Amino acid sequence: MSFLELRRVTKCYGAGPTEVHAIADVDLAVECGSLIAVMGPSGSGKSTLLTIAGSLEEPTSGEVLIDGTSIQKMSRNDKARLRRRTIGYVFQDFNLLAGLTAVENVSLPLELDGLSARKAQAAGMAALEELGLADRAAHFPDELSGGERQRVAIARAVVGERHLLLADEPSGALDSTNGEAVMRLILAACKRGVAAVVVTHDAQLASWADRVVFLRDGRVVDQTVPPPSPESLLEESPPPGLVR
């Protein structure tokens, strides 16, 4: 069963002659353990799709289901709980709180959810350790490199029992090596069963996904088919222009 499902989701801004369709009739299903990339140019509706999937914004029409439950039918409190417990967000500009250390940033959502400070801190440390950041736990965001800050943001998004990871241009302004590291972390979360959606205009990031969905003018216009085994690449003639 899909963990996240969007059914004919439309979002309009404005009304009458100034009405703009940010996204229109979008269907999207994301299974547990799978990584979906949404590619499209600026203004194609990628970020709107993500904020609606994450219940940060209401669709004008259509339905969003998380773990089989329609979020339109949830109360405000239930939605807030869903956001705290189930959904992890990673933003382009990291959105870490400057006054908190790395581990405090990661454990904050758990504390807000009622976990004791000690337990939340332990879970935060475990998440940082997994991402190779244990020695940076007591540092403040401005003492971390860009790559480290984004890893902290990912740790915060997957800490606890979160099952849905939503990332908006997660490599931000990072170089390609750090961008690859970010995608490896997201993929590792998927291997543990997390369903993930990454929106990006970067084909190299998108190519880490199981499926790439293409958005144009707010509509899904195409998607990749599951690729054949990569070994087929090695059976073909060598890539042009490398040697010979």
Added chain:
Amino acid sequence: MSVRHAILALLSEGPKYGLQLQKEFESSTGEIWPLNIGQVYTTLQRLERDGLVESDETEVEGPQKGFHITDAGVEELASWLNTPPDMTSPPRDELVIKVLSALRVPGISVHDVIQVHRRYLVELMQQWTRLKEDESDFDLTFALVVDAELFRLDAVVRWLDTADGRLKRAASEPATAPRGPRLARRLVVRR
């Protein structure tokens, strides 16, 4: 030309025989470039003829015959490594021609044509990326080759994205004077 230089590079590490060169060539290209032994010997013969390698005179002909690089070979190798390949001419890329042609064909959406190619390229990139997914399973040379392919394909996707955007903007703007002659003049200057 570069099988020749790849063999010189391998010989710059020390004397080697043909079979060894074949195996090391394949592993140095991340195992994605098979090379038959016949080609190795043909290349070695030419390199010897040009004075860039020498064979071990004491050994008989065969797979165990050793070769070493000469001073002229070292010089040729250094010169090749430091000479940028010719990338100045605008390539007559088939994909570019297809997109330009799509602009002229009635009833064809150039955006749809662009998307067909974009999807194909991203699917190809997914396959290359999958090859480097398991970090424990690939070595440095293999990673470099996979990165080279990914960046090459990525550049084409970026061009398609840019073309898509440019065509969309052009469709919403009033037509301007034809620009063919200006572009042609610039290309002539570049050559």
